[in-house]
Amino acid sequence: MERYLDYEERVKKLQKMVDEVCEKIKSGRLTLGQAKKEAALVRLKAEKLLPFEMDKFDLIYMSRFNRLIEQFLLPKLKEDLSE
Numbered sequence: 001m002e003r004y005l006d007y008e009e010r011v012k013k014l015q016k017m018v019d020e021v022c023e024k025i026k027s028g029r030l031t032l033g034q035a036k037k038e039a040a041l042v043r044l045k046a047e048k049l050l051p052f053e054m055d056k057f058d059l060i061y062m063s064r065f066n067r068l069i070e071q072f073l074l075p076k077l078k079e080d081l082s083e
Contacts, residue, residue, distance in 0.1 A: 010049045017042050018061050025068040032073050039065040 021038045024030050030038065039062065046057045 007050075014042075014046050014049050014057075017045060018064070022064065022068055025065065026072050028072055028076055030073065032069065032077055035065070035069050035073055039069075 021035075021042050024038060025035050042065075043054075043057065043062065046061070047054060050057070
């Protein structure tokens, strides 16, 4: 039971980190480079928290980061370049 709780705590910690980065991306306050760096840092932390779950992390969270970057940052970048 203790092992299960520890796992659940690590998952919650990871979800909180992911949510924070997602909010930063959606806010538009990050540059493309900063957003990619934040996502990479969360991935590194995830490797320490849940090393055997990285395939799921990449499938779920990295794709989420990429989608948010495409949705919120790339249009802004294209707009800035066209001005």
